[in-house]
Amino acid sequence: MNNSDKIKNENKGYWKSLKGYDNDPEVLKLKQNEFVDGVTDEFKSSQLPDISRRKFLALLSASAALTATACTDYRDKGEIVPYNKRPENVSPGTANFYASTCNGCSQACGIIVKTREGRPIKIDGNSDHPINKGKICTKGQASILNLYDPERLNNPTYNKRKIDWSDADANIIDALNKSRSNGKQIAIITGTVTSPTTKKVLDTFTAKYNNAKIYSYSLLNDSVRRDAWFESYGSYEYPSVKWNEANIILALDSDFLGSEGNYIENMNLFTQKREAVSKLDFNRLYAAEGRMSVTGSLADYRLRISPAQQLDFVMALTNELLKKGSAISIDSQVQAKIQKFSLEKFEKSVDKEKLTHLVEDLNANRGKSIVYAGDTLSKDVHIAVNLLNEILGNTHIYDYTRTFKTNLPLSTKMELEQLIDLMNNGKVDVVIHFNSNPVFTLAENYGYTSALKKVENVIALTESENETSSVSNFTLPINNQLENWGDAYVRGGVYSLQQPVISPIFNTRQKESVLLTWINGNPNSYTHDVYHNFLMDNFNSEIYIRKKPFSDQKSFWLSALHDGVVMLDDNIQPSKGINVSALLNAEESASNGFVLHLTSNYYLSDGKFANNGWLQELPHPITKVAWDNYAAVSPATAKEIGVEINDLVDVNVNGRNLTLPALVQPGMSDETIHVELGYGRTVCGDVGKDVGFNSIKFISKDSSISPYIYSNASIKKSSGTHKLVTTQEHHSLDDTFVKDFHRIRNIIKESTVNKYKNDSNFLHHDKHEVFSITNEHEYNGMKWAMAIDLNKCTNCSVCITSCNVENNIPVVGKPQVERGREMQWMRIDRYYSGTPEEPIVSNQPILCQHCDNAPCENVCPVNATNHSPDGLNQMVYNRCVGTRYCSNNCPYKVRRYNFFDYRDEFADAYYENDLTALVNNPEVTVRSRGVMEKCTFCVQRIMEARSNAIRDGKELKGSDVVTACQQACPTNAIVFGNANDPESDVSKFRDHNLAYHVLEELNVKPNVTYIAKLRNTHSEEIA
């Protein structure tokens, strides 16, 4: 077909003119040549500029693009996902709070989780919870970081290879069925079970797989106390103590204010009788201990007694008090036994006056005192203490409404030995580690690790890789506690619920759901709400029925979730009739060599929190060591074996030995070695790996006194050193050059209750009026101020942790702490006075004092730090160039400088990732390097309160603002508010007779007031 035909054909349908219709050749020709002659006459390509249109456009767009990119400070700011479908009850910029229960330890405190735009950012105590009353410990505070730990496991693995959950479940169900059919045992090893519903899941599991057996083991536990209570009274449920009703407290190696029991509850009750501001109401605390515990450091009288001699001491004390009468009648054999013990033996190491005071006080306060033994002491001591409390008639100090319950008793030594025998004989073919780490925590001479090799299927349900999961076949990642459903019932009458506040970030499952899937037997039966439903069913069948509320099941469930806690009636009758026959075998301890005392550490639990940088970096309450544990010995012992701090020592107990650094701890009993447990994790995230020394190695399953106390230990100097880093220099107590500076410089002002009674104005005798030659700036309206009652501060460091979380404080790591560059905005200073043998410990929380005449402000060349009209010393990060002059000129040294970009610097940018960034409080700037920072009095909270007040049309009140440290303080020692409001608490504190400012004579006019600590001694002198 030629061209004209084509056109002809195409033109069939449409015609523009008759000529066209007739296919006139002229028209056809015209159509063929679109550009007719003459049209292109003027168009000469040679006359055109060289640049083609195409090129012109290319250049134009390129230059536009270049200009656009060059002029913007373009960084990839990540993906922004709008709320296309806004979740219910979430408004951007407003926090949501959810009640839940903490799984950090076996105390199961009630918590409130703050979430912003769906991500949890802070954990505080649930104020509706009757035990922890709105407070939570350091571990609970810092555990938010565990949710965002970059090394959390995010997929199930089989022999270190990634597999699907369904495959893992199918394989495991096969193994379980096989095990059931061939009659071998399935062992589930769990920690302390706090949840009755979890217990029910475990029971259901053993019902389905009847060859399964549950073992429960916990490194740090109250089993000695429980067993002793059982032997004395025939019940495993022991009561709590009404610390607030005791006038005299004797703590026998018990750190009830620092690490034992529910110490948050204990602190709160204890400090209710440490009241100096509103009224003068003081208990008297005696602490008899070998180590230096937080409780010991707070004692009015501290008696140095080796842990191995506690039985002798309590028996001798009983003898002494029995002579003066008894509230119960005592078996004559026991009486004869008791009479063999005498306090005389202790007069060598303890001031006789102290012993006399102790006996007299206990005698005079019968029924109004309490003797309390530590978790680590032997059963005999506990029984003797139970007896002594009976003799003194102190039993109504026991609180039977809030007993310590057990959902599942811990396995005995015999049970564990049997398990390991079975494992060794090949009679166990499935071991399920139910969020437990026995390879690390179990005493080495059980031989658990080698027995595990003989087990075919080893399963570890764990959040992150640990010593046990590393030797397991199946590693199944489980949810963080904030992704979990659950409940807890650990205290009489207090049932609490746990709800997830974020959906699982990774491909993890709740450990109970995993078991439920296995119980079901179908690997595909898993749904995300399987345990949720189970829990609700259980709640309805157990709690709803028991409580019989007027509301329907659903409403009751929702209101229980809202409150986080349901109060039940637990009718527990006080135990009567003490049985102390065990004491008949009590023998006076022979003094044989060194005593090794192992205790819980303060922040890491049994090593579970080792990978939490905030906790690792928190200084030890007494020694201020961070990132390590050590062997603490008394100054005399250190001299005897020739060691100083950082020297490595070999500690040996019956062939179990460990080389670790020594630390000279004033106030310890001689020939005592104190080591904290929970350090030295070997399989762990980068933060906690190989931090400290694994002192669990010392624990033997065959312990004679208790698993935590070993006599016959030996210690000798080894070669080399290991640098312990502290946030405070160790100034030798006997160095007269710097001795007692905190008293000389009026940093710590302390006295006694008696002195205060006689002369309430004693603090102000040598005060002289300071006047200013210029007109001082006036604060009209609000003036923010804080007061800290040192009578109530127990050194627990929860305030520091809360501040870390609230204010996005980075972790700097051990080498930086060594350089003195820790970033915590708050610190608790610890000072010793007295002698190295009998030191007096003073604590002082220090934060930015927000001085009226702030010396930091006038030296900043760029005005980056200045004063707000409401009295805040402000820090403008954006303006700061980082001259550090402000920090130099700060007499309190509370300013913190970003020497590095610490998120990048710490452990190869461990916390610099998209996941961990989610932990940051969006209301607080994340500071860059080269910038100074410091406490802001939680200005973000002040601003929030102010905008709320404006919104509601109310006047802002000082009490509207609660700072993070104040909110967290378990003893309410911190008060914050408006100093210009005479009715506010803070004004009352400021005007109190016991109020003082640190370094008052500098006239910087700080706005943090301290209430001087009073010690309740018999004289006007501090003992």
Added chain:
Amino acid sequence: MSVVDYSQELSVVEGRPPLRSLDDLIAKPLEVKPNKKFYIALSITLSMLGLFVIGLALTFWFGIGMWGNNNPVGWAFDIVNFVFWVGIGHAGTLISAILFLFRQKWRTGIARFAEGMTIFAVMTALLFPLIHVGRPWLDGWLLPYPNQHGVWTNFTSPLLWDVFAVSTYFTVSLIFWYVGLIPDFGSLRERATGKFKKIIYSTFSLGWRFSNRHWHHYEMVYLILAGFATPLVLSVHTIVSFDFAVSIIPGWHTTIFPPYFVAGAVFSGFAMVQNVLIAVRKIFNYKHIITVDTLEKMNKIMLVTGSMVGYAYAMEFFIAWYSGVQAETFTFFNRALGPYAWAYWIMVTCNVISPQLFWVKKIRRSVPVMFVIAIFVNVGMWFERFVIVVTSLSRDFLPSSWAYYTPTYVDFMILIGSFGFFFTWILLFTKALPVVSMAEVKAVVDGAQPSHKDH
């Protein structure tokens, strides 16, 4: 050593050299190609400068954390070096301005070089405030300029006063130095053979034609500038001392600081000038221009200022005790007996004891001995600043915050590097400009001025 008759005014330039020969001698280094020794020296200083660059690169990349500074000790080598170099920069203007006003003719031989050193020392010093900040790219915020932030600098901060004091001092010193150079530029222009050189010297000589009128104006300007520079000599280090004196830290908060710092600055400045001049006079054969008599006079100034510094040390102790302020008293005991006692005793040995040897005339006139003593003085003065800055900060009010400061390798790189920076400039100076003022020296040669003596 010749016997000196102190009853007669000494000749500034020994041996009545012909004026022409002075020109030749002084201009010679500028007219011959640098020799091997020069290149060796330059390679050493450039290597040191390289350390400086690496140290700074590490600091800028990673942060101030590369240094040893810690929480109580916010300032350490950075500010120690700053104060040290500002101090070094004091001798030049003192010699050229104050001694000029006092008609001390012996200054002519050394004035030019001392002024050059001042410029370079102040340049070195100025680097430290710029690099010691955490975010050096924001250094501009230290200057008060109208800006979109609407934020002004804080005029109550001594650090800001520093910015003004040191930059003013630098500007005035530079102008003073340049004005003094103008007649020499004229001479050099006349001598220049190459086209390039001629253009440069012509430009800088500003059309100097040695006319009477020019000399007249020149003398007036020089006199005015000398008068202008004189108070600056005293003010700069006074203001630098305010960095410390205005603070409230014991050991810093001291009213004696301004005079004490100025005396110390002159002390260290003279020591440094003397050190370098001893090398210069030997290398360039200027022994008759920079005479032993001149050096002896410098040693006397060192003796005086060294004694003043020693007095200040003693007075600090007395006041610390007399004030009865515990923190203050402790700070000074801590300096002498605490963890930094080693630094304190190095300082005392070098600054107080070693210059006392200058009471002995033999020592005063012995070039090798005075060279060693001047080095001691420099070391001692560096340690003086270290003692003031570091020991005061490391143990201040709250014992809980105390910490020991240990420098890192980067601190040393920057310290060594700052010497590299300084000496690189010095070396280039010796090959680019006349290190002795040709015009002035010719004027003080015996017989150069009309006199009635010989009639």
